[in-house]
Amino acid sequence: MARGAVGIGLIGLGTIGTGVVKVLARNAHVIEQRLGIPLRLVRIADLETSRDRGVDLDGIKFDSDAEALIADPRVEIVIELIGGTGVARQLILSAIERGKHVVTANKALLAHHGGEIFDAASRRGVDVAFEASVGGGIPILRAIREGLVANRIESVRGIVNGTTNYVLCEMERNGEDQAVVVKRAQELGYAEADPSFDLDGIDAAHKLALLAAMAFGVQLTPKQIPTEGIRGLTPIDFDAAREFGFRIKLLAIARAHRDAQGGERIEARVQPTMLPERSMLAGVDGAMNAVAVTGDAVGPTLFYGAGAGEMPTASAVVSDLVELAREIRRGAARRVAPLSYLPEALHELPLVSQDEVFGRSYLRFTAQDRPGVLGRIAGVLGDHAIGIESVLQKGRHDTASVPVLMLTHPASEAAVRAALSRIDRMPDVTAPTRQIRIEEG
């Protein structure tokens, strides 16, 4: 194996970039014991060059000129950690154009412009690695691409946004309103000043687009993924979940529907979900992430760890650096197809309509506390062939409206929607019904 160090350039010295500097410095020895050659961070570019990040940058050229970094002949791998889909896209394409390998954690960019970026990399014969873009430090993309390569993947279901999982766990634990918890999360640095990207499930949808590509070889845009965030969940829902034996998680779900004739369609959605409290996914607490992958041979698997944060994300970025450095020195880049499937094998697959999604639901009705209301609601559900597994109606409230909490038997989404549209027009019903789908196991 060649002994020469591999030169790294880092664009973006924010939280994760600083983590990368720390990991490369602190763990240089153990990385070299495994890789055989040193990784050398030779250059950093960031618009903010004066702030002290508390890391030693001796011997590293540090300025604000990202294009000069890319052009620097010592730089063989460019790390992009500035985020966003504008400048980041330009810089990555520029790095590829110059024959540099790229490591990025930018899921939004890859979800929206992955096709363009992977095509450019393929033409130029360089690699684009992005383990850090989904699940933070969890090596989930490698697991799907290599560890489970022998499988037809049946489903991928992930808790892939730590902010929302933290909010859900706190609401569950303390019985607090979402606004209270979000405010605290912002103070603790777990949530952005504008938390929409997380709370509305957009970040999870970006990650699901990448997971679905790797699992099924299917190119999905985030827009094609029905996405529902966690707003509108109330302490009542968490109490009901506990009584019914569930926990509420924001899940990103992609599942193959295969018919006997070999036809394949993909179900994809991001939504709050009730999971049996003893399932592994339900046990994921706080800001942690986990992705459950089921393969036809391996059966159910789960990969768990910190989904964000300085050091966990840096762990993933540096794992990509090690892999690329190895291939560069062996003169053998492009070892594995970035999206698991060879570019020519990536394909379009029809999506399963949400109407066809089939399973149990939790329903929270808000109705006037009058005799016969439950009977009338049950009647409409019955009209749509939706059976009732369990009902909770807690003591009377001071207000005229009470929540009626229900677990249905398995039914299609189409049936549930049709029933709810009728129920929500009933005079007894004073607010739109909240539905949360149950994921079994």
Add this chain to the structure above:
Amino acid sequence: MARGAVGIGLIGLGTIGTGVVKVLARNAHVIEQRLGIPLRLVRIADLETSRDRGVDLDGIKFDSDAEALIADPRVEIVIELIGGTGVARQLILSAIERGKHVVTANKALLAHHGGEIFDAASRRGVDVAFEASVGGGIPILRAIREGLVANRIESVRGIVNGTTNYVLCEMERNGEDQAVVVKRAQELGYAEADPSFDLDGIDAAHKLALLAAMAFGVQLTPKQIPTEGIRGLTPIDFDAAREFGFRIKLLAIARAHRDAQGGERIEARVQPTMLPERSMLAGVDGAMNAVAVTGDAVGPTLFYGAGAGEMPTASAVVSDLVELAREIRRGAARRVAPLSYLPEALHELPLVSQDEVFGRSYLRFTAQDRPGVLGRIAGVLGDHAIGIESVLQKGRHDTASVPVLMLTHPASEAAVRAALSRIDRMPDVTAPTRQIRIEEG
């Protein structure tokens, strides 16, 4: 990428071998969409050639001559699935000698003769892949070797034996005696006719030797690992665990102890352990496996899945085939060091004495139901500076002896052992005290 198929020879057509045949046939298309070339099973050797395994062997040469299989010029990768440390070792060394790459699931062989085998492979320039040897279908070895390569690993803790986990879960769930559950496990095919290898923790120790090598670059033999199986656990222990908020798991634990001067020692042991019931490891039910790995950058991670069985283990074997096939066609074998650390970086590290292990313990005393017994026991513990966190003494029994169940504050193993050796000699105490260590989180 070269288009030619890669020829595979399979030695051992038992359960897992049959699974490999099935996966290669059933998933040939999707594997080729990812790898770009077909994997072709050209030859099988097994002493039993007449039994029908229910798989289509058309076009595959099948006889009992393993050496001829190894010598067959079409065979580029040899899969060894006969197990044991005798013939299997000879065949693997013979394959290496002939320049064939090897895939094996044989943890006993690698734990005892890994040095010899990896050395031979290194000299001959071939690969030995063994993902299936630990955690069945869970891609845990890849995860440590590549996904977490940027980390100094702090600990590896695994439920790596499905048979014992099944037995423990059934004892917990049904309050049954171990003998009853083991008998049922044997009838269901979850336990061998002679279950000692599983129940006594030997299989787990073999796997821990491999995990410790990959995590810390340290060469441990199974003999160096203090190993305690699950025999002697009684329904009382499971009841007490529940009351104290724990679940009992057989854990394989390897942990680095690092001092401020850069010194490093390794703690390694296999033993029944109480885990907080809400921890991810505690949630691993039935015959499933999981390995929790903590790295200095990534923090806690966990990898979960089926640890044994025909198809999950075949999933891991075929993932190794795909990786080797890719490297063979790129003319680039020996991409990654098999034990994560380069051979020259593998080292010896001092082991932490069991006496130094520090933490809380569960203690089950068996004492005569006489006034003052608890006080006398507590007095001895106090003499050894062992604090008591909690005591359970359930209603009186018909017999003269009663169990006294206790949770201690953190203490060294040396102190606990010294105290127990005194307590077990007390006239009130009628049977040896059972200790189970607590693993926090």
